[in-house]
Amino acid sequence: MTKPRILVARAIFPEVIERLKQHFDVEPNLTDELLSKAQLTEKLRDKVGVFTTGGERIDAELLAACPSLKICANMAVGYNNFDVPAMTAAGVLGTNAPDVLTETTADFGFALLMATARRISESEHFLRAGKWTRWSYDMFAGSDIHGSTLGIIGMGRIGQGIAKRGALGFGMKVLYHNRSRLDSITEAECKARYVSKEELLKTADHVVLVVPYSAASHHTIGAAELALMKPTATLINIARGGIVDDAALAKALREKRIAAAGLDVFEGEPKVHPNLLTVPNVVLTPHIASATLPTRLAMANLAADNLIGFLVNGKPLTPLNPEVLA
Numbered sequence: 474m475t476k477p478r479i480l481v482a483r484a485i486f487p488e489v490i491e492r493l494k495q496h497f498d499v500e501p502n503l504t505d506e507l508l509s510k511a512q513l514t515e516k517l518r519d520k521v522g523v524f525t526t527g528g529e530r531i532d533a534e535l536l537a538a539c540p541s542l543k544i545c546a547n548m549a550v551g552y553n554n555f556d557v558p559a560m561t562a563a564g565v566l567g568t569n570a571p572d573v574l575t576e577t578t579a580d581f582g583f584a585l586l587m588a589t590a591r592r593i594s595e596s597e598h599f600l601r602a603g604k605w606t607r608w609s610y611d612m613f614a615g616s617d618i619h620g621s622t623l624g625i626i627g628m629g630r631i632g633q634g635i636a637k638r639g640a641l642g643f644g645m646k647v648l649y650h651n652r653s654r655l656d657s658i659t660e661a662e663c664k665a666r667y668v669s670k671e672e673l674l675k676t677a678d679h680v681v682l683v684v685p686y687s688a689a690s691h692h693t694i695g696a697a698e699l700a701l702m703k704p705t706a707t708l709i710n711i712a713r714g715g716i717v718d719d720a721a722l723a724k725a726l727r728e729k730r731i732a733a734a735g736l737d738v739f740e741g742e743p744k745v746h747p748n749l750l751t752v753p754n755v756v757l758t759p760h761i762a763s764a765t766l767p768t769r770l771a772m773a774n775l776a777a778d779n780l781i782g783f784l785v786n787g788k789p790l791t792p793l794n795p796e797v798l799a
């Protein structure tokens with residue numbers, strides 16, 4: 474019997490490719506080069522499934538050119554690379570990789586917050602450049618985490634993980650803003666209080682963004698929002714590029730209108746706004762919030778489980794548009 478044909482769009486763990494090969498005729502991307510839209514479309518013309526890693530855009534144009542495609546399985550919890558309504562209209566299932574990365578990503582959000590507030594990158598660059606010749610009372614004096622006010626915008630699973638770390642581990646007062654308010658049990662578990670976005674921006678010492686990207690969340694933080702924040706505040710973005718207006722942020726950092734920022738995601742990444750590269754008070758990391766080997770393996774296995782679950786057993790684990798299954 475011929476096996477269903479799938480594409481794995483980027484290099485992934487060899488053991489996950491081997492698992493997939495037990496069920497599918499797999500076209501891997503051994504060179505790991507980014508596929509252009511034209512290349513991706515060409516490769517998907519004869520495939521029923523694709524394993525994507527978050528960077529491959531699946532839209533109406535591609536779907537129209539690839540009528541045999543039935544499932545796109547993303548190795549990411551975020552799925553703004555999928556046009557889900559277009560996929561649903563074309564009868565194509567989308568799946569993402571939630572839950573398995575929650576704690577790892579919350580750990581990283583906290584690490585980036587601490588590195589930013591305590592100026593760890595900036596002071597290390599100073600030391601490596603041989604500039605540390607004497608002690609001074611305010612050298613790299615940052616802001617406190619313990620006992621401060623943490624404001625979280627986007628209170629899904631990862632936001633809740635960060636809230637718990639802040640409240641239970643560091644005695645922080647936690648405020649949050651979200652599209653919808655959490656139930657009272659979850660609020661109590663996170664020791665978090667729901668406030669308006671404006672109140673959060675005005676009162677938080679540290680603002681962490683964990684909101685999914687959509688047209689509605691584009692530039693959730695721009696010049697107007699930065700102007701509301703305290704001059705001593707830090708801003709952390711582990712959500713998606715485009716949630717923050719990076720040019721406006723670079724200007725606010727240069728003018729010290731906020732104290733510092735920690736960014737793991739960027740508008741137009743892997744390109745980074747040149748003005749962010751030249752301001753000292755920002756910690757920059759290359760979209761690594763979920764990057765521990767066990768978590769990346771779990772994400773890859775979940776994407777593979779979705780392909781196997783759907784194409785072999787008719788039961789995907791984490792469907793985004795289950796209506797196409799009906």
Ligand code: 8YV
Binds near residue numbers: 526527548549762
């Ligand atoms: C991924 C992420 O590493 O899961 C997400 O949404 O942003 C990251 O964990 C990235 O999307 C590539 O898979």
